[in-house]
Each structure stands twice: as C-alpha cells, then as structure tokens.
Amino acid sequence: MKSITLYEYKxxxxxxxxxxxxxxxxxxxxxxxxxxxxxxxxxIFIAISIFLIISNKVFKKVIPLFTFSAIIILTAIIIQGxxxxxxxxxxxxLGPLKFYKEGLLFAYHIALNVLNILLSFxxxxxxxxxxxxxxxxxxVGFSPRFGYVLSSVxxxxxxxxxxxxxxxxxxxxxxxxxxxxxxxxxxxxFPLISPVITSSLINTRERAIALEVRxxxxxTKKTFLNQQTRTRKDKIINIILLLLxxxxxxxxxxxxxx
Amino acid sequence: xxxxxxxxxxxxxxxxxxxxSNINITFDNRTTAIIGQNGAGxxxxxxxxxxxxxxxxxxxxxxxxxxxxQSVASLAKQIGLVFQNPDDQIFxxxxxxxxxxxxxxxxxxxxxxxxxxxEALSLVGMSKHENSNPYDLGLSERKLIAIASILSMNTxxxxxxxxxxxxxxxxKEKIKNIIRYLQFQGKLVLTIIHDMDFxxxxxxxxxxxxxxxxxxxxETKKVFQNVDLxxxxxxxxxxxxxxxxxxxxKNLSLTIDDFITDWFNY
Numbered sequence: 001m002k003s004i005t006l007y008e009y010k011x012x013x014x015x016x017x018x019x020x021x022x023x024x025x026x027x028x029x030x031x032x033x034x035x036x037x038x039x040x041x042x043x044i045f046i047a048i049s050i051f052l053i054i055s056n057k058v059f060k061k062v063i064p065l066f067t068f069s070a071i072i073i074l075t076a077i078i079i080q081g082x083x084x085x086x087x088x089x090x091x092x093x094l095g096p097l098k099f100y101k102e103g104l105l106f107a108y109h110i111a112l113n114v115l116n117i118l119l120s121f122x123x124x125x126x127x128x129x130x131x132x133x134x135x136x137x138x139x140v141g142f143s144p145r146f147g148y149v150l151s152s153v154x155x156x157x158x159x160x161x162x163x164x165x166x167x168x169x170x171x172x173x174x175x176x177x178x179x180x181x182x183x184x185x186x187x188x189x190f191p192l193i194s195p196v197i198t199s200s201l202i203n204t205r206e207r208a209i210a211l212e213v214r215x216x217x218x219x220t221k222k223t224f225l226n227q228q229t230r231t232r233k234d235k236i237i238n239i240i241l242l243l244l245x246x247x248x249x250x251x252x253x254x255x256x257x258x
Numbered sequence: 259x260x261x262x263x264x265x266x267x268x269x270x271x272x273x274x275x276x277x278x279s280n281i282n283i284t285f286d287n288r289t290t291a292i293i294g295q296n297g298a299g300x301x302x303x304x305x306x307x308x309x310x311x312x313x314x315x316x317x318x319x320x321x322x323x324x325x326x327x328q329s330v331a332s333l334a335k336q337i338g339l340v341f342q343n344p345d346d347q348i349f350x351x352x353x354x355x356x357x358x359x360x361x362x363x364x365x366x367x368x369x370x371x372x373x374x375x376x377e378a379l380s381l382v383g384m385s386k387h388e389n390s391n392p393y394d395l396g397l398s399e400r401k402l403i404a405i406a407s408i409l410s411m412n413t414x415x416x417x418x419x420x421x422x423x424x425x426x427x428x429x430k431e432k433i434k435n436i437i438r439y440l441q442f443q444g445k446l447v448l449t450i451i452h453d454m455d456f457x458x459x460x461x462x463x464x465x466x467x468x469x470x471x472x473x474x475x476x477e478t479k480k481v482f483q484n485v486d487l488x489x490x491x492x493x494x495x496x497x498x499x500x501x502x503x504x505x506x507x508k509n510l511s512l513t514i515d516d517f518i519t520d521w522f523n524y
Contacts, residue, residue, distance in 0.1 A: 163346070169310050170347040174407065175334035175363030191359070194349035198393065202345070 004157050005130050012056040014127035018234040019136045022124040024241045029120035035248045042112040049119035058126040062119075069118050073111040080107040130154050135224060144222055148211075160200055167195045260321060260414045260446040261286055262307065267316035269302055277302045278470045281316070289437060289447045291457040291478070294467035295492045300450040303467070304417055307448075309333045320415070335364045338413040342420045344397070344404035353379065353395075353403055354388045360411040371410070378410035379403075381439065383432060398429045405436065416440060418449040422456050434460055458482065458496040458512035466491050483510055 009015060014022070029045040053059050084103030092099040124133075131151055138147040171191045172178055178188040262285040269278045278299045292300050305311045307318060309330045318325050320336055338360075341347060350356040354375055361371035379385050382402040392400055401424075408416060421433050437460050440447050451457055457464055457478060464481040466474040468491040474481050482488070482499050495503065502511040502520065511517035 166341070166343075167346045169305070169308075170341045172310065172330040173308055173334060173339045173341070174347065174360040174411065175331050176359075177329075177331045177363075179329075191349050195346055198349075199345050 003154075005154060006061060006125050007127065007129050008058070008061070009129075010057045010127075012058075012127065014052065014056045014123065016229075016231075017127075017237070018228075018230050019124070019128050019133040020140075020230075021234050021237045021241070022128060024238055026120045026124060028241045028245055029116060031245055032248045033116070035245070035252050037252070039109060039112060042116045046112070046115050046119055049116070049123050052123050053119065053126070056127055058122075061126055062122050065118055065122055069114050072114055073107075076110045076114075077104065077107040080104070080110070132226075135226065136228070139224070139228060144216075148216070152207075156200075156203075159203070160196065163199055164192070164196055167192055167199075170195075260444075261319075262415065262446070263319040264303075264307075265317050265319070267303075267306065267313050267318065269299075269306060269311065269313050276470055278306070281470075281472060283465060283472060283475065285446060285448060287441075287444065287446055288462040289441050289460065290449075290463045290465060291461035292448065292450050292465045292467060293452070293454070293457060293491075293493060294473075298467040298491070299470045300467055301419065304339065304419060304448075304450055307417065308337055308339050331363070334360070334411065334413070336413055337415045337417065338408035338411050339417045340405050340408045340419060340421065342423060344392075344400040347404060347407070348392045348400060351391055352389050353384065353392055356392055356403060357407045357410050360407050364411060374410040374412060375406070378406040381409060382406045382436060398425050401425065402429070402432070405433070409436070409440075413445075415446045415448070418447070418451075420450060420452065422451065422453045430456065454482075454494060454496040455498070458499065466493065479510070479512055482512060 029049065033039065033041040033045065053062050080103040081099040082097060082103065084100060084106050086102045086106075087100035089101040090098050091101045091104060131154075134147045134151050137150075138144055168178065171188070176188055176191055177184050178192075179185075262283075264281055264283045264285075267278060267281040268276055270276045281303065292303065294300050302311070306313055307325075309325050309328060312326070320333075325333055348356055350359060354372070357375040357378055358368075358371045361374050362368070366374065376385070376388070379388060382405055384399065384402050384406060387395060387399065387403075392403055395403070401421075405418075405421070418433075418437075421437075422430050425433065434456070437447055437449075449461070461478050464474070464476065464478040465472060466481060466488070473491050474484055474487055476484075482495055485495070485503075488495065494500075496512055498514055498517050499510055499512055502509070502517055507517075507520050508523075509516075509520050511520050
C-alpha cells in the first residue's frame with residue numbers, strides 16, 4: 001500500500017525528538033517574530049529551519065515545497081509591486097509596468113511569512129511519524145476519537161486509491177473505455193465512482209464494528225502501545241523554547257511601557 | 259481453438275525486483291488452474307494477459323496476434339476476467355443492467371446484449387433476480403452476478419480470479435458446472451485459485467508458480483504426484499489425494515469418484 005505521509009525514517013537527530021518539542025518550535029518560530037515585531041527574527045528562524053532540514057537529511061524532499069512557495073511569492077511580488085494601495089515611490093520600470101518600493105517591501109514581508117511558516121512546519125512534518133504526533137496529542141488529553149479520526153486518514157486514503165485502481169481495472173476489463181476525449185471520461189466516471197463510494201461505506205461500517213469489538217468506546221483509561229520516550233534533551237529544548245517566548249514577551253512589554 | 263502464447267515474459271513493479279521472470283507458457287483449450295503461494299505472481303500474470311499492465315520484456319500472443327498493440331478495452335472482446343471481489347465492479351441499479359454493461363461496451367447492440375445477459379443469468383441460476391438491486395443480494399449471489407456479467411460478453415477466453423472464495427458448497431457446485439459448460443462450448447478457461455479440491459475436480463492442467471517462475475506445468479493428476487516440488491511451493495494436496503496417500507493406495511486419487519473406484523479395486 002502506498003503511504004501518503006511525507007515522513008521517512010532517517011535515524012536523524014529530529015527523528016528521535018519528542019513531537020511536542022517540534023510543535024513548540026513551530027509555536028516559537030511563528031510567535032516570537034510576531035511578539036517582537038522585528039522582521040530579522042523571521043530571517044533567523046528561516047535560517048534555523050533550513051539548517052535543521054539540511055542537517056536531518058530531508059532537504060531533497062522539501063524542495064517541492066520551495067517551488068510551491070516560490071509561485072505564491074512571485075505572485076505576491078508582482079501583484080503587490082504593481083498595485084499595493086500605498087504605492088508611492090517607483091523603484092523599477094519595465095516598459096509600462098511600474099514597480100513601487102512600498103509594494104515590494106510588503107511582498108518581501110509576505111515572502112518571509114510564507115517561508116517561515118512552511119519551513120518550520122516542514123521541520124515537524126518531514127521528521128515525525130504521523131502516529132507518534134497523534135499519540136502525543138492524545139497523551140496530553142485530546143480524545144482518542146479525535147486521534148483515531150486523524151490517523152485513519154492516513155490509512156483510508158491509500159486504501160481508497162488502491163480500491164479505485166482495482167475498480168478501474170475491473171471496468172476496463174469489461175470493455176469500458178477510460179481514455180480519450182472529455183465525453184468518454186465523463187461516461188467512465190459513474191462505473192468508477194459508485195463502487196468506490198459503496199465499498200468505502202461498507203469498509204467504514206466494518207471498521208466501526210471492528211473498533212467496537214475491541215472496546216474502542218470503553219470508558220476506562222486507555223493505555224498506549226508505544227512508551228513515551230521523553231529524554232532530558234527534549235526537556236532542555238522545551239525549556240529553552242519556552243524561555244525564548246517568555247523573554248521576548250517580557251522585552252516587548254518593557255519597550256511598550258517606556 | 260483458442261491459444262495464448264506467453265514468451266520470455268518478465269515483469270517487475272520496482273526495478274531489480276522481478277515479480278515474474280522469463281515465463282514461457284502456451285495455454286491451449288485445456289482448462290488450466292494457476293496455483294501458487296501468495297506473492298508467487300499469479301495475479302500479476304493474469305493482469306499481464308489482460309493488458310492491464312505492460313511487461314518489461316517478452317510478449318503475449320492471443321490466437322497469433324500480440325496484445326502489446328491492443329488497448330485493454332479492445333482486448334475485452336477476447337478475454338473476460340472475473341475479479342475476486344464482485345463489489346469492485348457492481349454499479350448498476352438492477353442485476354440485468356449490470357450484466358448488460360459489458361456486452362454494450364464491446365459494441366453488441368441492445369437487443370442482443372439483453373439476450374446475452376438473460377442467457378448468462380440463467381446459466382448462473384440468477385434469472386429470478388433480474389430486476390433486483392445487486393446490493394440487496396448476498397455476497398455469493400453478487401459473485402454469481404459478476405460471473406454472469408463476464409459470461410454475457412461471450413469471450414472465447416475466460417479467467418476466474420479465486421472463484422470459490424467465500425462460497426458455500428452449492429455455489430461451488432454451480433461454479434463447477436459453469437466451468438464445465440464453458441469448456442464444453444470450446445472456451446479456454448483459466449483460473450487463479452487456492453482451493454486444491456476444486457483444482458483436482460475441475461481442471462485438466464495445472465501450472466504451479468513459485469517466486470515468479472513456473473515450477474511445474476503438467477496434467478493436474480501428474481502435478482499432484484510431485485509431492486516434493488509442491489512442498490517447495492508451500493502447497494498442499496487435495497484432501498482426497500492426502501487420504502489415498504495415507505492409506506497407501508496404489509494410485510493417487512484426486513476426486514471422490516476416483517477414490518471409490520480405487521478403493522474397491524484395492
């Protein structure tokens with residue numbers, strides 16, 4: 001079965017860090033620049049994220065994310081550079097196109113935000129097994145139902161795509177033309193989609209029954225299959241990140257009071 | 259006479275990991291069972307015959323024409339494949355419409371398609387359910403509908419993928435009769451199967467696949483005499499054969515009738 005997660009085990013430093021640390025890192029990377037109001041901090045966090053991504057050997061997998069964000073950033077640069085409402089000073093003129101300083105600065109901030117968000121999430125997503133992440137949510141008090149809904153997505157989607165390809169094979173075997181012009185493809189839609197829906201409804205019911213017979217709804221406190229491994233390293237990282245957030249808040253409050 | 263010629267066929271899903279390596283088989287009009295452990299390459303072989311996947315090397319010819327140049331939809335006129343799980347194909351509101359879907363797809367006109375569907379349904383004994391919704395029927399009945407939906411296409415070659423799974427005795431007997439009828443009509447019947455008793459009773463020829471290669475290819479009776487090779491392929495003998503072996507009868511019987519004759523001659 002194909003997996004839909006971006007995670008891949010590389011036996012790297014971040015693979016062995018508690019998912020919560022990485023969540024806290026995201027919180028720090030997003031909140032500290034906001035609290036301080038200094039855009040250099042965004043640059044610092046982007047640099048840290050890139051360093052973490054490269055040192056944990058997942059840079060190659062992050063490249064598609066870069067290309068995706070590049071499209072957004074490029075659009076922002078063009079649109080804001082040309083049409084930002086506070087545009088005053090022309091900085092660059094290409095024929096009839098006038099790029100303004102204010103718009104380009106605004107686009108620069110958007111770009112920093114996009115990269116900061118994407119990369120800090122990449123640190124978490126590319127190095128954490130989804131089930132571990134969900135486990136740690138449930139450990140801190142989220143309902144196991146919520147955890148199940150999240151983790152089932154990772155099973156159901158690959159399963160559905162597999163069913164889809166079997167169904168497509170079965171209908172093609174009965175002479176259904178699935179390639180060609182738009183009309184043929186629309187005609188092929190119903191023979192494909194109705195068995196997919198029926199079988200996923202049946203599967204869902206079976207799954208619910210299977211969960212029920214294994215006591216999913218029991219009200220006793222649930223235990224976990226995997227033991228939580230929160231090391232001293234995790235605790236130290238957590239404390240540092242929390243301290244950074246608190247310190248930056250204090251600094252901001254003091255500067256406001258002055 | 260229908261013939262499938264498989265020449266030097268190899269296939270892999272991922273590079274360097276051959277699922278089938280250098281297969282050479284000629285299927286003739288004998289009913290043929292393809293047996294082997296899970297993962298031996300049975301389903302892959304059938305998918306290749308149907309053109310659903312393309313070989314990395316080698317060729318398959320059906321009655322002299324290579325299938326590599328034909329689309330899956332056009333191959334459907336020549337080879338019918340009954341899938342393991344009927345729910346992977348059923349989508350119409352009534353049984354009759356479901357069975358008519360195949361013939362209509364391969365260009366048979368509506369009147370003839372309807373006749374073919376009615377005939378196929380009576381062959382599998384489902385005539386009285388013509389206007390029912392398939393999902394109101396049980397799984398074994400849906401399986402029979404799936405079989406009828408292939409029979410109605412009147413292809414010279416028919417492949418069954420695990421026809422006996424989750425079927426009770428009566429349904430198995432029905433499927434047995436269908437296979438014999440198809441054989442009588444001169445069609446080439448192939449099956450992938452784990453049910454050795456069914457193989458012993460229904461199929462003239464048996465091919466044992468093991469780790470992507472043909473381990474044995476012979477008359478069914480001779481195949482089941484190769485106890486050591488079968489063990490290598492992790493396959494068991496049919497129940498009757500095991501009994502006659504335990505009793506040290508002179509001949510290895512495969513079916514109950516054979517066994518009884520043998521027993522009285524003993």
